[in-house]
């Protein structure tokens with residue numbers, strides 16, 4: 001039986017939800033427009049990869065970092081768990097811990113953080129909430145910023161700073177090796193080779209597994225790759241902010257993961273009446289879900305890391321992995337940015 005476009009899409013969403021429900025036997029409360037499953041609480045920390053793979057974030061697909069480290073494409077950004085101005089302790093400590101645990105329950109196995117978030121607070125919360133870590137959880141941290149105060153970010157790419165930051169992050173995260181370590185910014189005041197050279201040595205010493213860059217051009221990536229293998233790039237990007245389109249295309253060609261920061265435009269792209277909101281209303285989804293579904297569709301190397309301090313928003317965001325945009329909706333959103 002043929003259905004109208006809208007009816008057909010709705011039917012496909014319901015059918016997908018029913019298939020997942022039958023497969024997993026979940027209760028299904030609504031989180032925004034797309035449902036997510038209720039999972040048991042994270043009592044058993046060492047959940048096997050098989051059980052993790054059956055969770056909603058897994059619907060986003062799997063990307064192999066560096067060709068051999070699997071993560072579900074829809075991840076989580078842990079910057080918003082700290083206090084205001086990305087400074088100090090969260091207003092609600094229990095809620096921050098709950099968000100992290102719920103993310104893992106929902107199948108998120110890529111968590112992005114940095115020593116500078118808080119500073120230190122985000123990494124400490126991750127260890128408190130999740131250590132001993134479930135099998136297959138990849139924590140991606142960063143170094144390269146000092147934090148003199150709320151909303152203040154001061155680049156520091158000096159080798160001694162980067163090395164000390166790594167050792168402190170290892171201690172806070174209770175890890176022997178950080179799976180993905182990203183240079184938060186290339187510091188123009190420090191020789192490029194010294195910064196990447198420090199990361200190379202940390203890798204040789206077994207303190208970090210894979211290396212990523214943040215806020216870089218294609219030329220920066222190519223220069224860095226002459227010194228050390230690069231597996232990820234983290235640049236600002238969302239459906240409504242696409243200045244780094246050429247970097248994304250390069251990553252796709254080179255099979256480097258692209259982690260868009262501000263994937264929800266820091267919340268600003270979600271306002272009522274926005275292009276995302278209009279498509280969302282038609283699809284019975286939320287603007288955040290449409291933004292994330294658009295990103296996941298944009299490129300197979302896209303690994304969105306939306307940030308939130310609320311379980312409700314987290315559930316809504318992870319459920320976006322189950323939302324499929326039609327080519328028409330995808331193009332309509334692309335044209336508005």
Ligand SMILES: NC(=O)c1ccc[n+]([C@@H]2O[C@H](COP(=O)([O-])OP(=O)(O)OC[C@H]3O[C@@H](n4cnc5c(N)ncnc54)[C@H](OP(=O)(O)O)[C@@H]3O)[C@@H](O)[C@H]2O)c1
Nearest residue numbers: 077078079261262263264265266267288306307308309313
């Ligand atoms: N490499 C870099 O230089 C860099 C820079 C910035 C960020 N990052 C990383 O990228 C991650 C993502 O960026 P981001 O967290 O700054 O921005 P974002 O994901 O674009 O947006 C987060 C903001 O949107 C709100 N939000 C989240 N889900 C929502 C929903 N479903 N409905 C309505 N509002 C929602 C959050 O508020 P609530 O808390 O109220 O949900 C928060 O204020 C960060 O967590 C961090 O890990 C990296």
